[in-house]
Amino acid sequence: MDSTNADNPFDERGLSFAEVEERISAGKVNVNTELKTKSVRELVIENVCTLFNLINVVLAVLVIITGAWKNLTFLGIVFLNTAIGIIQALRSKHMVDKLTLLASKKAVAVRDGSLVELDLDQIVLDDAIRLGRGDQIPADAVVLEGECHVNESLLTGESNPIHKRPGDELMSGSFIDAGLVVARVVHVGADNYVARINNEAKYVKKVNSEIMNALNAIVRFASVLMVPLGLALFIASARTSFTAWCDLAPDSSATVVSWIASGEAQAALSSATLSTVGALLGMIPQGLVLLTSSVLAIATIRLARRKVLAQQLYCIETLARVDVLCLDKTGTITSGHMEVEGTYVALRDGSVARSGADEDRAGAISYRREDAEELDRALSGIARATSADANETCTALLHHFADAPHVPSAVRAIAFSSAKKWSGAVLACADGEASYVMGAAQFVLGREDFQLFEASVNRLASSCRVLVVARVDGFTDEGDIVGDARPIGFVTIRDEIRPSAAETIGYFREQGVTLNVISGDDPRTVSSIARVVGIPGAEAFVDATTLDTPAKLDAAVDRYHVFGRVTPQQKRELVVALQRRGHTVAMTGDGVNDVLALKEADCSVA
Template sequence: MDKKLEGLSSSDVAARVARGQVNVDASVKTRSIKQIVVSNVCTLFNAINLILACFVFITGSYKNMLFMIVIVCNTAIGIIQEVRSKRTTDRLSIIASSKVDVMRDGARQEISVDEVVLGDIIVLGRGDQVPSDSVVVHGTCDVNESLLTGESKLVRKEAGSELMSGSFVNAGTVYAQVTHVGADNYAAKISAEAKEHKAVNSEIMNSLNGIIRFVSIIIFPLGAILFAREYFTGAYIELNDAILSSVAALVGMIPEGLILLTSTVLAVAVVRLSRSKVLVQQLYCIETLARVDTLCLDKTGTITTGKMEVDRVVTLGDCDEGEADGAFYSIADADEDPNETAQAIIDYYQDVIPQPGAVRHSRRRTKPSDRSVKKYGIERVIPFSSDKKWSGAVFEGGASYVMGAAQFVLGKDYATVKNRVEELAQNARVMVLARVDGFDDEGRIAGRPQPLALIAIKDQIRSTAAQTIQYFIEQGVDLKVISGDDPRTVSGIAQIVGIPHADAYVDATTLLSDAALENAATCYQVFGRVTPEQKKKLVLALQKEGHTVAMTGDGVNDVLALKASDCSVAMAAGSDAARNVAQLVLVNNDFASMPKVVAEGRRAINNLQRSASLFLVKTVLSMVLAVCFIILPWQYPFQPIQMTLISAFTIGLPSFVLALEPNKDRIKGKFLVNVIVRSLPGSITAILAVLGLNIVSYTTLGLDYAQVSTMCVLVTAWVGLLLIVRLSFPFTPIRAALIVVVIGGVILGSTVFPSLFGIEPFTQSMVVAFAVAAAIAVPVFNLLYQAFGSWHAKRQEELV
């Protein structure tokens, strides 16, 4: 054995391990369970509610602490969802092969990829993934580097050639010496940017955080002023009562159920998508994808499967089809270790070779007609070489053929087939079959090659690609194809799957400045020969124009663009770097899953917008009333437990039912604006009703606090019911049943558990006052709802 192929000795390996020169896993790690728990528990939202609960605890009125149940549920759901996502992510295979063969102490042995050390001699054959950057020391092979460069063309490697980690050996066997390990590997360096934290770009999250920040700024000063006004001035109010009414005002300002609702709805979407083999690694990316107006697609692995297939065989002159088919198949099959191209030819012809006991199936139009394809015996094989770009064979009987790149096979006679080759090469690789006189002792062609046929081999397009592309077109999403391949080939494939204006393509090597690239981003739909850095700049250029951009990819070359995009989608079979940085991972590697993700996002957002308005009614109501009752001489008319009754039946239950219904409408407008517009009619109506009841009850009817509080609770519930009815149009059996349950729940709580919720028996004057307030509330609410709705619809039309 060659001394240089004996590999390291055991002592050499031990020394390198001691120095840390070992191929440790440098991939992105998911957060620990402890980190997940801490981040979900220690939030400003939870802190505010905990402080309020402590004030209630001091009063000894423990029933008024029931609002904390919602807080606990919200936190638990957040933790469970993230832990579930973590475990699913951790189960994904980080590298295609977890074992590798190495030469150590002169013997070949199998070890884990994370046991490889610097200087190891690794043995790589067809189908193996290169675990570390290496240099070939013996043998030759064809390597697929598409995950790294985006270029699907095979690269020939021989002694002295560099092998990049993450690439795959397509054909041949080599011995290679490891030059980098762990974080020093090429793939690890490119994906280093993926490890940096990226803020979540979610309009819903930003809106909710904005509400919480606003509430947190005013809640305690407002609460302190309200408490001081009630306890230290005006009519005498006991300390505990002043605390409870002040806390009730503050609890009402916090849309705690909205946070829970949002987490729950998105968690349900995550579960539904997981059944469709879609892993959601970031909860709010579902919303982002539903808002996307520009989708950037990587060709390999997204539109195509990453495999090759024969598109067609074209005979030239008077060549017999049977001769061409037999020669193509026999030459490809003669290769002991066929590369990707040869394997595509073998697969193309295999189903027309009669097999013992096999049933002949009908074939696609591109397959040979129903005729037997003869497989010739081989006397001599001339293997493929990256230098000569062809392979050949001498068949039994003496006939000799070559198959390869037409320019290299035909030489000066290439002009005779040039036009036909270029026509086929629009979206495929083209090889020529030629009959020759034979080969000399060194394998060179003897005689003048006579071209017989052309075979076009193209990327295998996913069967569902065209349908999926059509879906996004119908949804008004602009599609861009970004690839490292030849732009003409990419354009041809894009046209096949129906991408609009796919004939508008550009070679990214001609875009020499950022300005040229930014201009191209708006002018072209197809980009070829794009570098990883250019992919990122294209995404940023589109975002600069105001677009919400999603990016799909599967290779290390896609990582920078995936990270920069608003929503990133990766294939599970792709590189570990792409999977780690992506917010969504298609576990079944099927781009056809994308419409389901968009549909789930739309259902979640549209329903959340509708349901969130119920929560903001309470928030706006509580804020305005808190300010009013600082000025008015009476006690704030609600207790925390009463707000729980209102929240449970007129907000919580209906919001969850409405939020989980089917809804595929397109997203329109801003989340917060949509929610506020729907909530203001209810808020204004409830504020007017509560203030009116307080004024009349205290100045005219002579009612006490408990009686006034009872009417205020029920009239607020009544206004909430009016909003639920409007949000339920058009009625369905479920929505009708919801309204019945809401009415029944409020009546049940008020009659069966009056002491729990502080509900007093109605007197005649209370009945009259409540009836008048409820009756007036109906036209006022409907008038406001129609006015705000008309204004909002007109505003949206102006923004389109």
């Protein structure tokens, strides 16, 4: 624990050091020690103590009894197979144990009125923690002071920032997009939301491999036949040796006792044992087992060279059998960043015209070029003016107007306010200064103007976040708007689609793989993006909040390919429902809301 050497700007004084010690003694610390993976000892025993190994060890013991050490070379295959299995199991354990969804390593808490820097495992229940833009929330908490916007996409798949005020809950694993708050920790360790999801996923799932199942079935079948067949072969071989000895011995001494006494029996029994073991070894597909493990190991190495890490050998075979692929949207089809979808000039009749694209039937541009140029100047100017504390929207605008030839300089910047829902700037233009605001239409425009453009805003909002750009008379010293806001246009912001997404989707369609998009985001947004990348049936979608019974969820699986507002538990249930229908399901995702489905799927790509 280190002091930040900074004054506490908040009214909250936090816990006293005596209260902290009391909670540490009670074990109310932000440490999650529960792991559901097997120990190294258990994994080694599990891979060593197999039916395949048992059969080979029994045969090896019989060979050792005969003293024919050179005939033990078949054990090399056993050692190689066992080594490959142990190595892969330990790698799998290592990867699962490392699974953590909290990336932050430090947190700032208020204790005895002072700000102190803590490791995550030093946070205790009821600690008051300070959270600012860019911070990841280390434990479930409730806002005490201040306001902020939280990005919960890692947890819920919902890409829009969520406004949090005093009394609102902050979920561990999410990030602060904007604002500064002090929050009281309400859960620590295994009680945290992110820890509960983690622990549900921290188990080593049994591999469902047809190749492995077939090999195990062959070994089981062979083991059943080996005992009677081995005894029969041994007795037949020993009897043949005894009969041959009797043909050479005098009739009076041709007895089993005399055969044993003559010393011929030991050599004959050793020979019978070796011949029996040799025959039985042919019943075990040792070469096939080794060949399968070797081929899959080579495939894993080749994938690693392409920066693909296979957690288990047999997942490569499972991927080849996949007939349904479930995709998350945020971070999978999209990059996780925002981009400008388009700018729209506001027309007097309440409609909008896409800047640079819309033309009427006569071929004439349906808006004044001066209006489009003013809209671009306002957007680029506001983005540049507020770039010191750029959120995802501002970053998208900066990228969109990076090559703009004339970006006006800002005389004054009005930072985004979660209470006002807009940002603004006073820009230096050729004909003097001009003041503009950009924000949510219902908060910026007057009632009449908003009603005039409401239908256009709703149409654009079906797939994007919509912000209005308006001209105002100026700003007060407190940063409030002077005069009425006069709309000049709108800008639409959407999730940035990965450049390779459409090509990848096309490949899976050619392979006959059914594609489902299951996301925590708005179903309209998910459907729009799914249509862009070419998901079949993307125009039909369902809001998973309406799937409140197993029957409804089962019916939706058969009808839809786009699911929005899906919880982590529902994602897993969708995968299970597809598996019940006989499908081999692959799941891709990158967030906490995908973890449960990733673990349940036959093949998972994280």
